[in-house]
Each structure stands twice: as C-alpha cells, then as structure tokens.
Amino acid sequence: MLMPHPAMLRRLVEEYQTLMTPEGDGEAGAGRDNLWAQDLACALCVSTGTREVGRAVETARRLLAASHDPESSAIAG
Template identity: 50%
Template sequence: MLMPLPTTLQRLVSEYETLLAEERSASTTSGSQRLNDVAYTLCVSTGTREISDALDTARVYLARAATAPTIKALSDRRVIVSPPKQTASTATSIPAAPGEQSLGQASLASATARAAQPEGVRRRP
C-alpha cells in the first residue's frame, strides 16, 4: 500500500487534532466540513475506514519513520558518473612521454598480442 510522506501525514494528524480541539471547545455537536474532510483524507491515506484506526495507523507509521534512516530527496542527490571505458579508438588519445607507449597503446598492443596467440597458448592476464 502506498503511504504518504511522513511530513504530509504529520500535517494531517496535527490539523485533525487542532480542528477537533476547536470543535470541542466550541461545544458543537455537528462536525465542521473541514474536520470531516481531514478525517476522510486521513482514512484514505492510511487505508482505514474509521478515524480512530486512521490515527492509530498514522501514529505507528510516523513512529517508524522517525527511527528509519533519512533518505534525501532526489533533488539533493549528487550522482557520481564513472568515466567512460577506454576503447581502441580512445586508447591512443593519452599522450605518452617521448620513446614510450601510452597506457592505452600498451593495453591495446597487449590485447592484440593475446588475441593473435593460439587458444592453447594463451597466458592469464
């Protein structure tokens, strides 16, 4: 079942409790439309039919969310991209000191030499 974000659920619980306290202090028996709307939203958000069950489920969910490791929002993430793998065409692009092969050229030469050897003669890399 999908659950709302803990901050959204906390806001709904707080709003419900505030509206309920206001209604009790005003001593009215008919519920306000906003209180009914928040109660309905809590029930739908928690997958329950009764507001008492919705509040219990929300509190359990919020308690678990408070002890769970924090997950940063996607916008806060930084993605580390690994450099592209060298291919034969990019292997020669690394400059070498005069008289030496570049790392890419040496790898390419080694791979070519291994491929040219017969199957039974190949050495382990």
Template identity: 45%
Template sequence: MAHPAVLRNLVEQYVTLRTLHAEDGDTEVRRRMDDVAYTLCVSTGTSDVDAALVAARHRLPGARTTDDSALTT
C-alpha cells in the same frame, strides 16, 4: 501509505480542528474536520478516523511499533 511528513500534518490538522469544533461547534470547522478525516483514512488505507490516527501515528518517526497504548480504553 502517505509520506510521514504528510501524515504528521494531517494528524496535527485533525487534532486542532477537533479541538476547535469541541469549543464552538462551527459548521465550517466540522466540514474541514470531515475533509481531513477522509484524507487521513485514504492516506492510511483505513475506513475509520480513529484507526487512521493510530496508523498514521505509527508511521511517524520515533513511533514504537509495539506501542498499543492508543488502543486501550
């Protein structure tokens, strides 16, 4: 698992890129978002970006290990 500082950076990048893509749908933004999603998955040992985001957030300082709020729909 990657260092928490790296994970925080990847999560922030992904969230920002997802917002940008939702606003204008630029192909370059989508490509970069896919790259960050892949890196998140590799860094957390997951195969799905949503699972990677949950795993990364649980590794960040201050995360509660019993908090499953991100898993509820």
C-alpha cells in the same frame, strides 16, 4: 499499500487533532470547521488505508513513529 509522506501525514494528524480539541460553542466558523474536519478525516482514512477515523489516527501515529522523520516522533505519542 502506498506509504504517505511523513510530513503530509503529520500535517493531517495535527490539523485533525486541532479541530477536534474542545472549544467554545457557537464559534462563527463552526460549520466550516466541521466540513474541514470531515475532509481531514477522509484524507487520513485514504492515506492510511482505513475506514474509521480513530483507526486512521492510530495508524498514522504508528507510521510516523516508524518513519525516520525527527519531527514525526513528536506527534506519534
């Protein structure tokens, strides 16, 4: 399996988690954000070789924890 670059993987996880945090209903960009969340989920799955976004995030965290990128350890937990 190809290994994704830690910086790219970290960005995907951070953006996905940001979109998945509960926010107020009726946001003006909610539809656009939903599509972006779907795109991020797909990118995470492809990057980690998984088919479920939950498993993709877990795998991404594990890969980031194993990398030697100091910034990656902050997202791994």
